[in-house]
Amino acid sequence: MKTTFHQRLVRLIKKIPRGKVATYGQIARMAGNPRAARQVVWVLNSSWEKEKLPWYRVINSKGQISLKPGQGYELQKSLLEKEGVLFDDHGRVNLERFLWTPLKI
DNA sequence: AACCTGACTTCGG
DNA sequence: TCCGAAGCCAGGT
Numbered sequence: 387m388k389t390t391f392h393q394r395l396v397r398l399i400k401k402i403p404r405g406k407v408a409t410y411g412q413i414a415r416m417a418g419n420p421r422a423a424r425q426v427v428w429v430l431n432s433s434w435e436k437e438k439l440p441w442y443r444v445i446n447s448k449g450q451i452s453l454k455p456g457q458g459y460e461l462q463k464s465l466l467e468k469e470g471v472l473f474d475d476h477g478r479v480n481l482e483r484f485l486w487t488p489l490k491i
Numbered sequence: 492a493a494c495c496t497g498a499c500t501t502c503g504g
Numbered sequence: 505t506c507c508g509a510a511g512c513c514a515g516g517t
Contacts, residue, residue, distance in 0.1 A: 391513095410499050414513085423499040425513045430498070432515085444498075452498035462498085 391417055395429045402443040405470045406486040407479055409447045416488075442466055443486075449479040 389397075394417040402408045410423040419425070426444065434441040442465040446452045453459045463473060471484050 419513075421500080421511080422513050424497060427498050428513080428515065441498085446498075447500060458498080
């Protein structure tokens, strides 16, 4: 049976290695739809729990955490730092260094 | 079927 | 480099 876009997103998110991050757009692009970044958000919200997704490894294209302070920002940042991901003074991650880049592409 | 919404992204100024 | 606007996906109501 054919895999759905949703399933591909789930699989990709599961593959993000620790110590690395991926962007919403990147995941959507790898799943086949460059413009479905917002759909990644929906997937995370709807199934991170039952699919045990490493939700905190997904950030925005600017290299920043999209969650707002008091709404998960601190938690996500600490979880990433615990894996070795570093943030600069402006809460940005150096994507050159920490972006998950599968060898293929 | 229309309208709203969200952890987005890209582009122009 | 920093906004703001406009574009986009699909589920929920």
